[in-house]
Amino acid sequence: MNIARIQSLVVKELLAILRDKKSRIALFMPPILQLGIFAFAATLEVKNVSLAVLDKDGGKAAVELTQRFSGSPYFTKVFSLADQGQVAPTLENERAMAVLVLDANFSRDVAAGRQATAQLLLDGRRSNAAQIVEGYAELVVKQYNDDLYAKRGLPGLPATLVARNWFNPNLDYLWFTVPNLIGMLSMIVGLVVTSLSVARERELGTFDQLLVSPLSPWEILVGKTLPAMILGIVESVAIVAAAILLFRIPCHGSLTTLAFCMVLYLFSVVGFGLFISSLCNTQQQAILGTFTFMIPATLLSGFATPLETMPQALQLLSLANPMRHFLAAVRGIMLKGMPFDMALDTVWPLAPIAVVTLALAGWFFRRGLD
Amino acid sequence: MNPALATVAALTMRFGASGPPALDALTAEIPAGMVTGLIGPDGAGKTTCIRLLAGLLHPTRGTLTVLGRDPVTQADAIHARIGYMPQKFGLYEDLSVIENLRLYAAVRNLPDADRAATFARLLGFTGLAPFTTRLAGRLSGGMKQKLGLACAMIRRPELLLLDEPSVGVDPISRRELWRMVRALADDGIGVLWSTSYLDEAEACDHVLLLAAGHLLFDGAPGALTSRVDGRVFQVRGIAGNRRAVLRRALGQKGILDGVIQGRHVRLVAAKDAPPIDLEALKAGPEAALVAVPPRFEDAFLDILGGGPGGVSALARQMEPKTPRRTAVVEARNLTKRFGAFTAARDISFAIRQGEIFGLLGPNGAGKSTTFKMMCGLLKPSAGQALVDGLALGKSPGAARARIGYMSQKFSLYGTLSCRQNLEFFSGIYGLAGARRKAAIEGMIDIFALGPHLAASADTLPLGFKQRLALACAVMHEPAVLFLDEPTSGVDPITRREFWTHINGMVERGVTIMITTHFMDEAEYCDRIALVYRGAVIAIGSPDALKDEARTPETPDPSLEEAFIALVARSDREEPPGAAA
Numbered sequence: 001m002n003i004a005r006i007q008s009l010v011v012k013e014l015l016a017i018l019r020d021k022k023s024r025i026a027l028f029m030p031p032i033l034q035l036g037i038f039a040f041a042a043t044l045e046v047k048n049v050s051l052a053v054l055d056k057d058g059g060k061a062a063v064e065l066t067q068r069f070s071g072s073p074y075f076t077k078v079f080s081l082a083d084q085g086q087v088a089p090t091l092e093n094e095r096a097m098a099v100l101v102l103d104a105n106f107s108r109d110v111a112a113g114r115q116a117t118a119q120l121l122l123d124g125r126r127s128n129a130a131q132i133v134e135g136y137a138e139l140v141v142k143q144y145n146d147d148l149y150a151k152r153g154l155p156g157l158p159a160t161l162v163a164r165n166w167f168n169p170n171l172d173y174l175w176f177t178v179p180n181l182i183g184m185l186s187m188i189v190g191l192v193v194t195s196l197s198v199a200r201e202r203e204l205g206t207f208d209q210l211l212v213s214p215l216s217p218w219e220i221l222v223g224k225t226l227p228a229m230i231l232g233i234v235e236s237v238a239i240v241a242a243a244i245l246l247f248r249i250p251c252h253g254s255l256t257t258l259a260f261c262m263v264l265y266l267f268s269v270v271g272f273g274l275f276i277s278s279l280c281n282t283q284q285q286a287i288l289g290t291f292t293f294m295i296p297a298t299l300l301s302g303f304a305t306p307l308e309t310m311p312q313a314l315q316l317l318s319l320a321n322p323m324r325h326f327l328a329a330v331r332g333i334m335l336k337g338m339p340f341d342m343a344l345d346t347v348w349p350l351a352p353i354a355v356v357t358l359a360l361a362g363w364f365f366r367r368g369l370d
Numbered sequence: 371m372n373p374a375l376a377t378v379a380a381l382t383m384r385f386g387a388s389g390p391p392a393l394d395a396l397t398a399e400i401p402a403g404m405v406t407g408l409i410g411p412d413g414a415g416k417t418t419c420i421r422l423l424a425g426l427l428h429p430t431r432g433t434l435t436v437l438g439r440d441p442v443t444q445a446d447a448i449h450a451r452i453g454y455m456p457q458k459f460g461l462y463e464d465l466s467v468i469e470n471l472r473l474y475a476a477v478r479n480l481p482d483a484d485r486a487a488t489f490a491r492l493l494g495f496t497g498l499a500p501f502t503t504r505l506a507g508r509l510s511g512g513m514k515q516k517l518g519l520a521c522a523m524i525r526r527p528e529l530l531l532l533d534e535p536s537v538g539v540d541p542i543s544r545r546e547l548w549r550m551v552r553a554l555a556d557d558g559i560g561v562l563w564s565t566s567y568l569d570e571a572e573a574c575d576h577v578l579l580l581a582a583g584h585l586l587f588d589g590a591p592g593a594l595t596s597r598v599d600g601r602v603f604q605v606r607g608i609a610g611n612r613r614a615v616l617r618r619a620l621g622q623k624g625i626l627d628g629v630i631q632g633r634h635v636r637l638v639a640a641k642d643a644p645p646i647d648l649e650a651l652k653a654g655p656e657a658a659l660v661a662v663p664p665r666f667e668d669a670f671l672d673i674l675g676g677g678p679g680g681v682s683a684l685a686r687q688m689e690p691k692t693p694r695r696t697a698v699v700e701a702r703n704l705t706k707r708f709g710a711f712t713a714a715r716d717i718s719f720a721i722r723q724g725e726i727f728g729l730l731g732p733n734g735a736g737k738s739t740t741f742k743m744m745c746g747l748l749k750p751s752a753g754q755a756l757v758d759g760l761a762l763g764k765s766p767g768a769a770r771a772r773i774g775y776m777s778q779k780f781s782l783y784g785t786l787s788c789r790q791n792l793e794f795f796s797g798i799y800g801l802a803g804a805r806r807k808a809a810i811e812g813m814i815d816i817f818a819l820g821p822h823l824a825a826s827a828d829t830l831p832l833g834f835k836q837r838l839a840l841a842c843a844v845m846h847e848p849a850v851l852f853l854d855e856p857t858s859g860v861d862p863i864t865r866r867e868f869w870t871h872i873n874g875m876v877e878r879g880v881t882i883m884i885t886t887h888f889m890d891e892a893e894y895c896d897r898i899a900l901v902y903r904g905a906v907i908a909i910g911s912p913d914a915l916k917d918e919a920r921t922p923e924t925p926d927p928s929l930e931e932a933f934i935a936l937v938a939r940s941d942r943e944e945p946p947g948a949a950a
Binding site for chain 1: 745746747766767768770771773775777779780781782783784785786787790793794795796797798799800802826852
């Protein structure tokens with residue numbers, strides 16, 4: 001390894017990216033846009049639910065329950081249906097997420113202290129949202145029941161479940177989304193910088209020029225890794241800063257621990273990027289390769305869907321996914337104040353991932369020579 | 371002249387407000403039944419002109435008429451009646467030959483009933499009939515161009531526009547392309563053939579010579595060459611170093627241009643110049659000055675006012691290499707197999723210090739494979755490549771530090787400035803401190819890069835890109851320089867300048883290995899290895915190859931004719947298919 005030669009490579013790489021307007025835009029615009037769009041668009045809550053009510057009863061209790069639904073913050077649009085025949089089309093045309101049907105003798109039963117039935121019909125095509133809406137509706141009905149008990153001086157139900165959400169007491173979805181986005185956007189930056197670099201040089205013929213120079217493949221590898229790390233770290237710092245200052249996500253853990261995990265994470269991402277790049281002959285292939293990697297990596301990261309519910313084989317596969325390890329760490333550090341030793345326990349698999357991918361990339365750089 | 375199919379008047383095309391126009395007030399005609407050559411170096415405005423004629427660009431100023439219509443407003447009507455072959459084939463590489471033809475037939479609305487007959491005719495015409503199921507991407511450069519031509523000919527066009535059809539095509543395929551185009555012109559079709567190879571001008575019926583957007587000449591090629599009649603000579607019977615003779619000749623007053631042609635030196639005298647002083651050239655007692663027929667290129671240089679001088683500032687500042695008695699570059703039984711296919715078989719040669727050694731061969735014959743193994747871009751399956759006594763396989767770093775490499779693509783970092791490219795390449799070759807600074811400043815000085823230092827390499831004019839690429843390749847004073855078609859497409863003056871540097875470096879003991887399709891470049895070689903079907907079929911000086919190919923029918927073959935004859939001889943001795 002010759003430090004001066006590597007330094008020339010690093011300077012060249014940084015200049016090649018930063019002097020080109022298109023590369024600059026490709027590098028800095030997507031993370032900014034994605035942070036904005038994802039943070040607000042990828043909400044996992046169900047808000048602004050529209051509810052249709054078919055009130056066959058028309059009595060006092062029925063009206064009161066309907067009003068409680070209207071008054072709840074989740075159901076922003078409540079409208080009534082005239083007859084049973086309108087129920088199916090309303091759900092089918094997605095005019096309402098759910099339909100509340102109140103029996104003809106609902107008020108009479110409530111007044112008599114008998115069990116009264118309200119039926120909730122949900123749009124099962126949106127199964128996730130339907131479950132959440134069902135939860136909201138149960139909450140409204142439970143509140144109504146409790147109030148009825150209280151009004152009649154009854155003791156209420158003997159045992160009640162009180163749920164407290166730790167680490168995110170107000171269930172603010174941004175607290176969940178933004179730390180995940182830190183992992184995802186850092187990955188995009190790391191992959192974009194690296195995956196195009198070797199492929200671009202192959203396409204333009206400059207890679208041959210490097211291969212006939214005294215540079216060894218390992219020097220080329222280091223010369224490709226370092227600039228990507230520098231750019232990746234700069235952007236990741238910006239993203240973390242935006243998360244804390246702009247989105248007001250608390251960071252309970254130490255920033256040093258976070259930085260340590262981030263560097264390890266970027267190494268493994270750069271390893272994957274260079275590996276993909278070393279397999280590709282054209283930039284087009286490199287972009288396709290990046291996407292082929294990004295999508296399963298996101299799905300198998302625990303971002304959108306919990307890993308625990310996946311088949312065993314996929315859970316095993318997800319161990320090779322750098323994002324999976326880093327997301328656990330970044331959430332832990334920011335929201336739970338995960339200490340360094342626990343963080344290390346979480347992210348250590350990133351080190352072997354980085355070593356293996358970088359070694360493979362170095363190996364494949366010389367592909368074509370054989 | 372035949373009736374004009376297309377006329378342009380005061381045609382001007384500008385891209386962007388600043389900078390010179392790509393095409394400046396061009397007025398010309400393209401006649402029917404003739405091959406019109408659109409000749410000029412890269413950046414002369416050839417492609418712009420063709421795209422304007424095809425209605426793909428709208429002119430900034432001026433008028434043009436194609437087949438009686440205006441390409442700006444009636445492009446569709448014109449498209450139905452012309453054939454257009456863009457520079458990059460316009461083929462679908464993942465489709466087979468016949469699928470490409472079917473696709474173009476469908477696109478051009480060829481009636482179903484006519485298809486079988488048309489395909490048979492075109493496949494026969496282009497000689498592609500045995501390869502109908504091969505993917506277009508797997509064809510050799512020459513075959514791709516033939517298929518491109520066939521696709522452009524799907525509906526018999528009245529006017530055929532061919533944008534640099536002979537780039538990357540070996541002499542044999544090039545000759546076949548010309549035969550085809552000739553047949554089309556005889557059939558009444560107007561052909562516009564653009565090229566940067568000046569020697570192709572002589573094969574045209576009518577020539578439009580462009581340089582930097584200006585029309586320099588319009589007429590029959592003979593009319594241009596006749597302006598240098600009686601001014602072109604060969605110095606024959608040179609004893610000793612012909613490169614030194616050339617250098618001295620170019621220093622003589624009244625000599626416009628000079629190139630090396632095998633063992634001879636070709637000189638063009640200025641108009642009304644005093645007779646050439648043969649004594650002063652110190653070419654030996656046997657030397658004689660023989661008048662030879664002028665070429666198109668001689669006349670072009672005459673218009674431009676002559677080539678550069680013969681002294682290389684680059685070579686002058688170089689340390690002379692320590693003389694070596696043994697071979698500097700050596701191939702020992704090099705073999706390369708790709709699966710079952712043997713691309714190069716048992717290739718051996720040795721290159722002496724200060725020799726220019728050329729690798730020639732048809733497309734796909736193993737020439738590039740051999741070249742790549744020699745400079746360490748490909749690992750041989752068997753055998754050894756040695757540079758300066760070091761095996762590329764065993765001590766790659768040390769061996770590669772002695773190599774300079776320059777490819778046709780110039781391989782510069784486009785977004786880096788001129789100076790940053792120099793800094794980068796000096797850095798990876800381990801130059802540091804004062805030595806690095808001196809090397810960079812030296813290159814800036816020699817190649818006059820000063821005014822362009824801050825410009826991105828991508829934006830440099832082609833001639834400067836070429837100079838910068840050479841500067842980057844030689845800054846570390848390599849013992850061996852590998853050149854891959856180094857002057858393809860550049861203007862003849864820059865090409866002369868390039869060869870002046872190469873000749874100068876060779877006199878300082880640098881060894882050169884070059885691969886090319888360009889016979890002008892091959893003439894500069896001391897020795898040539900002709901590679902065909904993975905093996906060296908002939909090796910020797912350009913003149914020795916010409917001698918080998920001499921027959922009663924061709925008593926004085928050109929290097930191109932020798933090349934073709936030797937390949938044909940190899941085919942006779944060992945018919946294709948007989949070899950493994």
